[in-house]
Amino acid sequence: MSGSQRIASVDGVRGVASLVVVVYHCSLIAMPHLDSTLAAWLTQSPGKLAFAGTEAVLVFFVLSGFVVTLPVLRAGFSWSRYYPTRVLRLYLPVWASLVLATVLIALVPRDHSTMPEGSWMRDAQAASVTWSSFLDEASLVPASYDINNVLWSLRWELIFSLALPLFVALAVAVRRHAMAAAVIACVLTVAGRIVEIDALVYLPVFMLGALMAVRLDDLRVWMRRPRGALFWPGATIIALMLLIASWLARPIADAGSITSRALWGLAGVGAVIIIIAAIGWPRLSGLLERRAAQWLGRVSYSLYLVHVPLLATLVYLWGASSWPWAIAVGFPASIVLAALFYRFVEAPAHRLSRFIGSAVSQRVRSLLA
DSSP states (O other): OHHHHGGGHHHHHHHHHHHHHHHHHHHHGGGGGOOHHHHHHSSSSSGGGGGOHHHHHHHHHHHHHHHHHHHHHHHTHHHHHHHHHHHHHHHHHHHHHHHHHHHHHHHHHGGGGGGTOOOOOHHHSOOOOOOOHHHHHHHHSOOOOOOSTHHHHHHHHHHHHHTHHHHHHHHHTGGGHHHHHHHHHHHHHHHHHTOOOHHHHHHHHHHHHHHHHTTTHHHHHTTTTTTOHHHHHHHHHHHHHHHHHHHHHTTTSSSSHHHHHHHTHHHHHHHHHHHHHHHHHHHHHHHHSSSHHHHHHHHHHHHHHHHHHHHHHHHHHHOGGGGHHHHHHHHHHHHHHHHHHIIIIIIHHHHHHHHHHHHHEEEEEEEEO
16 A cells, blocks of 8 residues: 555564564474473463464464555546456565575575484575576465475465455455354355365455455444443453463364364454554554554565575574574574565565556557557
């Protein structure tokens, strides 16, 4: 959205969510080396919120459904401008991040045998890069990625972006019954977790964001209604607990059980409520509109793309036993690298994508005139 159309607190949510993803990946580096009791306390308590990375990605998906749909509903929207702008906006930084990851892999050899058995560092990080593997990941077509592990979520962002007319058409068609449609979407994402079908998990989450967009005015009217002092704090706590419900239930529900998977599906519901609270609760929106959160929101895409290649490189450079140093250095270094990546890659890519989108739109209009 343009600056005049932005909801600042939503940018803050994106910034916080990106930081949670970084902490999550730091936790994956640390977990194989922690005492099992300590690991259980960290993951099966509200402290899990600090590194609920997979769940934070659902927040990104709801946000995309919301903020990408909003401009479509305004006068003057152009599909011929949208598609080249959006696709390049996604792809160009992804390609740059893959080049960065490839260079780091070439500079620092990765021997999987030096990493703990079954660890994220061993099982989800590429030891080498071929032209085939590079091009596969650059296409955002594969279901899994090991050159840059985070790109799995960009695959779903791309699918949603390409199918946006269908999402918007459906959201507009059911606008008068948006609450019922939202309930159905929530049921579908829970069912997707139970039957382990990724499309059923993620696409309804995007739809929830689109439904919020088509009913934004009504949603804001509802938000302005007088509430008790505990309403918004209570709603936010409930949302956060839904986000990590499957983890809190681990003592009584095994990770692979139907109960655990169903509770995991509720994370999408929690993500929606978090965004509603970020818009409607003045105290929370005030925090999210502060300079630090806004800056993180601005560089969040860059931070998301660059932190895993950097963290993985440090772990392989210094060795598995030096994981505390890799995290201590890698966490702030990721933020610095994200700022540089944003300045020299993402921002120019964004400008280029808008220029090309405008040029394509003008060309299409001239052909149709």
